[in-house]
Amino acid sequence: MFQFHSFSQFLAMGKYAAYVWPSYGLTLLVVGLNIAWARGLLARAQLEARRRLATQEGHA
Amino acid sequence: MSGSMLRAENLHLWRADRHVLRGVDLAVRGGELLQLTGANGAGKTTLLRALCGLNHLEEGRVFWKERDVREDREGFHASLVYLGHAPPLKPDLSGVENLGFWMGMRRRISREAIDAALARTGAGGFATRPVRTLSAGQRRRVALAGLVLASVPLWLLDEPTTNLDSGGQELVAALVDAHLAAGGLAIAAVHHRLGIEPARARELNLSA
Amino acid sequence: MSGSMLRAENLHLWRADRHVLRGVDLAVRGGELLQLTGANGAGKTTLLRALCGLNHLEEGRVFWKERDVREDREGFHASLVYLGHAPPLKPDLSGVENLGFWMGMRRRISREAIDAALARTGAGGFATRPVRTLSAGQRRRVALAGLVLASVPLWLLDEPTTNLDSGGQELVAALVDAHLAAGGLAIAAVHHRLGIEPARARELNLSA
Amino acid sequence: MTWTWFHRLGSPPYIYRLAGRLTPWFAWSAAALIVGGLFGGLLLAPPDYQQGDGFRILYVHAPTAWLSLMVYTWMGVAAAVGLIWRIKVAHALAAACAPVGASFTAVALATGSLFGKPMWGTWWVWTPRLTSELLLLFLYLGYMGLRASFDDIQRADRASAVLAVVGIVNVPIVHYSVVWWNDLHQGSSLSLAGKDTIALSMLVPLLVCLLGFTLYFGAIVLVRLRAEILLRERAAAWIREVLA
Amino acid sequence: MSPTPPEPTAPLTALRLVIARDLMLAFRRPEELIHPLAFFVLVTALFPLSLGPEPSTLRVIAPGVLWVAALLAALLALDFLFRDDAQDGTLEQFALSGQSLTGLLLGKTAAHWLLTGVPLSVMAPLMGYTLGVPASASLGIMATVALGSLALSFIGSIGAALTLGARRGGVLLSILILPLAAPILIFGSRATELAIRGEAYLAPMELLGAIVVLSFTLAPLAAAAAVRISLE
Amino acid sequence: MSPTPPEPTAPLTALRLVIARDLMLAFRRPEELIHPLAFFVLVTALFPLSLGPEPSTLRVIAPGVLWVAALLAALLALDFLFRDDAQDGTLEQFALSGQSLTGLLLGKTAAHWLLTGVPLSVMAPLMGYTLGVPASASLGIMATVALGSLALSFIGSIGAALTLGARRGGVLLSILILPLAAPILIFGSRATELAIRGEAYLAPMELLGAIVVLSFTLAPLAAAAAVRISLE
Ligand code: HEM
Ligand SMILES: Nc1ncnc2c1ncn2[C@@H]1O[C@H](COP(=O)(O)OP(=O)(O)OP(=O)(O)O)[C@@H](O)[C@H]1O
Ligand SMILES: Nc1ncnc2c1ncn2[C@@H]1O[C@H](COP(=O)(O)OP(=O)(O)OP(=O)(O)O)[C@@H](O)[C@H]1O
Numbered sequence A: 001m002f003q004f005h006s007f008s009q010f011l012a013m014g015k016y017a018a019y020v021w022p023s024y025g026l027t028l029l030v031v032g033l034n035i036a037w038a039r040g041l042l043a044r045a046q047l048e049a050r051r052r053l054a055t056q057e058g059h060a
Numbered sequence B, C: 001m002s003g004s005m006l007r008a009e010n011l012h013l014w015r016a017d018r019h020v021l022r023g024v025d026l027a028v029r030g031g032e033l034l035q036l037t038g039a040n041g042a043g044k045t046t047l048l049r050a051l052c053g054l055n056h057l058e059e060g061r062v063f064w065k066e067r068d069v070r071e072d073r074e075g076f077h078a079s080l081v082y083l084g085h086a087p088p089l090k091p092d093l094s095g096v097e098n099l100g101f102w103m104g105m106r107r108r109i110s111r112e113a114i115d116a117a118l119a120r121t122g123a124g125g126f127a128t129r130p131v132r133t134l135s136a137g138q139r140r141r142v143a144l145a146g147l148v149l150a151s152v153p154l155w156l157l158d159e160p161t162t163n164l165d166s167g168g169q170e171l172v173a174a175l176v177d178a179h180l181a182a183g184g185l186a187i188a189a190v191h192h193r194l195g196i197e198p199a200r201a202r203e204l205n206l207s208a
Numbered sequence D: 001m002t003w004t005w006f007h008r009l010g011s012p013p014y015i016y017r018l019a020g021r022l023t024p025w026f027a028w029s030a031a032a033l034i035v036g037g038l039f040g041g042l043l044l045a046p047p048d049y050q051q052g053d054g055f056r057i058l059y060v061h062a063p064t065a066w067l068s069l070m071v072y073t074w075m076g077v078a079a080a081v082g083l084i085w086r087i088k089v090a091h092a093l094a095a096a097c098a099p100v101g102a103s104f105t106a107v108a109l110a111t112g113s114l115f116g117k118p119m120w121g122t123w124w125v126w127t128p129r130l131t132s133e134l135l136l137l138f139l140y141l142g143y144m145g146l147r148a149s150f151d152d153i154q155r156a157d158r159a160s161a162v163l164a165v166v167g168i169v170n171v172p173i174v175h176y177s178v179v180w181w182n183d184l185h186q187g188s189s190l191s192l193a194g195k196d197t198i199a200l201s202m203l204v205p206l207l208v209c210l211l212g213f214t215l216y217f218g219a220i221v222l223v224r225l226r227a228e229i230l231l232r233e234r235a236a237a238w239i240r241e242v243l244a
Numbered sequence E, F: 001m002s003p004t005p006p007e008p009t010a011p012l013t014a015l016r017l018v019i020a021r022d023l024m025l026a027f028r029r030p031e032e033l034i035h036p037l038a039f040f041v042l043v044t045a046l047f048p049l050s051l052g053p054e055p056s057t058l059r060v061i062a063p064g065v066l067w068v069a070a071l072l073a074a075l076l077a078l079d080f081l082f083r084d085d086a087q088d089g090t091l092e093q094f095a096l097s098g099q100s101l102t103g104l105l106l107g108k109t110a111a112h113w114l115l116t117g118v119p120l121s122v123m124a125p126l127m128g129y130t131l132g133v134p135a136s137a138s139l140g141i142m143a144t145v146a147l148g149s150l151a152l153s154f155i156g157s158i159g160a161a162l163t164l165g166a167r168r169g170g171v172l173l174s175i176l177i178l179p180l181a182a183p184i185l186i187f188g189s190r191a192t193e194l195a196i197r198g199e200a201y202l203a204p205m206e207l208l209g210a211i212v213v214l215s216f217t218l219a220p221l222a223a224a225a226a227v228r229i230s231l232e
């Protein structure tokens, strides 16, 4: 069922390792970055909204 | 002079995260001047621009002759002139040419009318020089001639006396006075009252 | 306070074919304010710019501490601040940053000094917002803080009260007053007198 | 009555809460599908008879490339809705799409290059698909650059919406003109792999990846959408509730 | 208010006034009229300078060089389409004139094309000739450049309006518009190439024409929306 | 006046302040940093779009395309070198600061090169690659573009200062500078061509270096004189 007989064969990707693994690595890196970036944005927006609510209460 | 010609209800406007206009209400009738006062940054410029639709209102409505201005934006615009912080003049054209295009887009206009208006605002002496060679106050006088020419009922003026000498300040008062006498109405952001008799000049302080 | 600090002789200047400055003479000593008045287009702005060397004089000479300013232009510039029709501020930088660079180029300066100057001109509340988000009068207040910071003897001001509310107008008078009291001198183009006691404020009318 | 769903979709608190509730569903199913798809692609699919194991790049290349186009379409539609009906949430959605779409486009370009080097012998050729993908990246960058040049978020919304709508009209035009351009010159010597012979064990992981990455995009956009909604809502009392 | 209400200006008169005003302003500074032309000529001349004078090379790249240079020249000029008017408050007055803003902007765009597209299309065959293009292709080149620059003016008017609020409009404008202008470039240089080879170039011309029609109907609307946003 | 006279700023501190300020302004709008790069990439992409993807054609014109695109990208950015500062009165204050105007402008020009020339020279080999230039030529291309853009920044600073008074500086600037930039283009693309062919490219590089030295010594002086004129 598996197409590779050994782990080293899997890593070698039939002489395409230098292209396959960077592709996957880059893709997963960007996948991760997008997650971090989106969560960071949400956290910042929530913080800002809290601060705004606080100043409004201060004025009221 | 039944009801008010211009009425605004509950205007709200934000700039970035600043709540600049917080529920402004106003009503002005024909023959009346409303002077907007308030400290620097109170929102006078913002209110004027919001009234004529240049700034986007978050909430609230503006009525012209009791009709919401959004129903007939172009008709409303055809009945007003707005004069902002800087005069809307092309530096390369002369005063006469500037007025010919600016007001020509709104109404049919003759060269004599332009000359008469420029003479009225004391700009006759430099009306054919390119505007870029004029001093700050001279430019403002050319722009004021546009007001005279427009023949519209509503004037919206942002610090109209800026850069004008004392003769110029009286000129603005006289222009507004004549406009009110003819049944027009005006809203002006000012730091010094314009010198219109109190019966016809109300005040709206935005700092409050 | 012996002789005059700033003296100009027989200044002549043409703009295109207009003889704008026709032999202007002036002399100002420490602790003295010279107010330039005159109708729109009289040449107030032109004179101020000519004095500090931004406009090219056809004829005439300017002396600073009895030395021709052309002998040491940079030294002369280091002793003056010129504030023109529009405040010299970068829209993208905050008031604090603007002053840090503008005045930092002239002298060593601390953040506390900047904050103190901004507080003095009532600009503390919006000193860290980008200047582009400020109203016309708020910008002018930031620029005025530059005057305070510069600590130089000569101020050249073109209509310094433009766009300022009434509190702002008093502020300008108070700033100039303190400057004169410390031995400084100032030349200001104005349409309304600044409200300095007459003993220390002279007037030069350019219309004549 | 029939329009209530439409109004509800335009209501920031409703969408904010809905987005918050949907995010985990999208995120976890995306994670499962991506892991499964990539597992299948890397280990189960047989090597391509021409491209050998190099073809496994396809399992990251095709989904990102496909999404780069789909996200732009979403963005344009959302922007148009925002512009026409003045719905803040739609603008927020458009704004949330752009950075994700741009990143997918960049990844598609990069993985395509990594694909191209062993298959075509070069990292880059100016063929229609590649060129139009590059132009797409600049459409995204232009959109984001335009947004960034405004201070006021409402103005940024409306200005960038005009661009997104114009851009969406142009996506097919750009696409077909570039195809056309190639047809006129002699045909490119390089063509993408023929897929008519694709084996089921190759295809299934690809489809699983496609779905997984799409759900992943959904999850990211839902999170970003909540942030963008908060940035646009100022005084609303509901914010106090959701943040409490 | 005058006793008799003033007679309002008809929409077509307003359009004419706008075009007349822009032409007058341009002729007030005649030296600026040749800017796009000079830029076009200089950019075209850079290629023989950097690649050497080999006619066989130059002839091959002639369509590309002509179109890229014309595109850039037109694009740079576009930056000024609305900028001056925005700065001195004229656009604000346009929006408040009681006339249709779309119509007024259409007038400005038309004037802009008269002042840049038309001269460029006259100049293009000349520069083509210096690159070894036969004189017989002149008419074809002229027609394609005229049509392409018209489409570019319309599409570009959206970009020019959108970047009004931006500080460094010029470069941002190019970045926004160049991807959108790709079809113009492709069909235009295709038609030019066919014209140079002496073949029929009607097919790509028709596609250019379709782009012109599409952009003529949509662009002024989008530009007016963008201008209103920039005024806020 | 404060009781103790203030301590004046040293010339080098002022230079540093100017560079720091310009860098800070640029990073205040990070999205604008990529403008010249994006423009460069897009202009390069226009050529394959209009000439077709044939690598053999593209390889021949690669040096010309790269240099013309880089030149135009740097040139467009130059337009903003002094313009913002002129508009908001900063240049006036520079001239009245009591510091040497020449030195301050030198600082501005250096900051400008850091923000445009350096990124362009990093990007140039990449775009070269897409046009079929071998990777082995990368270092050579990078070095020539860096040197050439430095020379262009200096020479361009004169043009940027001269066109301050002009209303439509951007295009006029290109027209003034392109003829002056011809030597940069010729030596630069010559060096690039040699680097592509794998030959020694030191001779044209030395000529480029000579242009840099010459323009470094003369250009800031000329720019300062031009700025003073523009302030009148
Ligand atoms: C920088 C280089 C490349 C770019 C920018 C690129 C771009 C794209 C794009 C945009 C798609 C999506 C098409 C759609 O969904 O309609 C795609 C799909 C695909 N690409 Fe690439 N590609 C590149 C290189 C390659 C290479 C080298 C190969 C294989 C030899 C390849 C094989 C495929 C396949 C098999 C698909 C999916 C099937 C399809 O939708 O046509 N790509 N690519
Ligand atoms: N380029 C020029 N060509 C012709 N006349 C000019 C030129 N520049 C300025 N002037 C004229 O020079 C005179 C002086 O202008 P200046 O700006 O100094 O006046 P000012 O006293 O400051 O006026 P204001 O009170 O309006 O600011 C004006 O009459 C103006 O018209
Ligand atoms: N983009 C923005 N971001 C944040 N605040 C802003 C922005 N634009 C304007 N403001 C603020 O809005 C308020 C109103 O400005 P406006 O120009 O209307 O004041 P004004 O009453 O006309 O003042 P002035 O008398 O100085 O002309 C000011 O406090 C200003 O700082």
Ligand SMILES: [Mg+2]
Binding pocket: B044, B045, B046, B158, C135, C136, C137
């Ligand atoms: Mg104001």
Ligand SMILES: [Mg+2]
Binding pocket: B135, B136, B137, C044, C045, C046, C158, C189
């Ligand atoms: Mg003046």
